Amino acid sequence: MSDKFFYYLSILIxxxxxTxxxxxxxxxxxxxISIFLSVLLTSDKWYVTKPISVFITLFTGTxxxxxxxxxxxxxxxxxxxRESLPLLWQLLSYPWFCAYVALTLNSAAYTTLIFHGALKAVPQGQWQAxxxxxxxxxxxxxxxLPYALKRALSSYSNEVIFVVKGTALTSTITLMDLxxxxxxxxxxxxxxxxxxxxGCIYLLINGLLSTIMRLLEKKALAFENTQ
Known part of the structure; x- marks a missing residue:
């Protein structure tokens, strides 16, 4: 079994x-994208925030x-x-590009919620100051914004891992990933x-990512532990 296991690993990698x-x-x-959208969501103009809300609903709801x-x-x-936009059509004919667009838009929707929530959680006293x-x-x-993003790292680390796991679906559009x-x-x-x-390969990747994100979070929030 061990010989087969390592043989399969050599093909999978x-x-x-x-991936x-x-x-x-x-x-x-x-x-x-999500940083930009999170900032726009702080606007009090409905014609700015409404399209972003529709985008978030569309990509988090499907x-x-x-x-x-x-x-x-x-x-x-x-x-x-096909006829009027040949460059776009050419790009969309590549499975990697389509997978990249889907993963980016999907993750951007969820990450915008995370970052915007972090912005809203900033005490009003800081804005007033x-x-x-x-x-x-x-x-x-x-x-x-930098302070809010640092506070959002804990939740954002989960989204980073979700993106990696989401790549597993790209094989359904003929992409030869893991x-x-x-x-x-x-x-x-x-x-x-x-x-x-x-599963072992995905576990290793996500384990390393989780460790890196925890280290980044610890370093980014180090100022809170200083006296």
Whole structure:
């Protein structure tokens, strides 16, 4: 069994670059988008906040698998995309790009909720202190936003892990990631050991990510432990 286990591992790790590239690209892009959207949600203008709320509802209220299918297979149903937008059509013909878009938008919706919640949790006294110092809203956000993001790291670390686990669904759109090679091996050998080996790889990745996020959180909140 051990020989088979390591043989399966040697095949499965061929999908590791795809899984890692999707995870890293999706996490970074979603983080940047969500910071921007979180700031916009602090606006008192409905025409700014309403579209963001619709976006969040849309991507948190539907399964990631459905979003993957819609982004990968959906554009092919519209002739004007194929004819009028050749560059977009070319990009959407690549499974990796479609998976990246789906993961980014899905994670951005959830992360926006996390970051916006952290902003709302900042005590009003800090906002008032900024106003008392003569700061406008933009200047106040430059002070308060970093503090809020640090406080959100604990919840955000879970979302980072969810993105990595979400990449397992990308094999459904013909992408050969870890689960893609898992399906390839399972179709050939049909052995339970294949799933154990796949699970071990995901466990290792998420274990390392969890440790890194905990270290970042500890360092970011070190100021709270100072006397």
């Amino acid at each position: 061929q999908g590791l670059p795809t 890692l590239s999707l995870s890293i690209a999706g996490i970074l892009s979603a983080c940047l 399964p990631l698998l459905v979003q993957l299918f819609l982004i990968y297979y959906g554009p092919a149903q519209f002739q004007f995309i 900024c106003v008392a110092l003569g700061m406008n809203r933009k200047q106040s956000l430059k002070v308060i 689960m893609g090679y898992n399906q390839f091996l399972n179709g050939r050998y049909y052995e339970f050991t294949i799933f154990i080996a796949t």
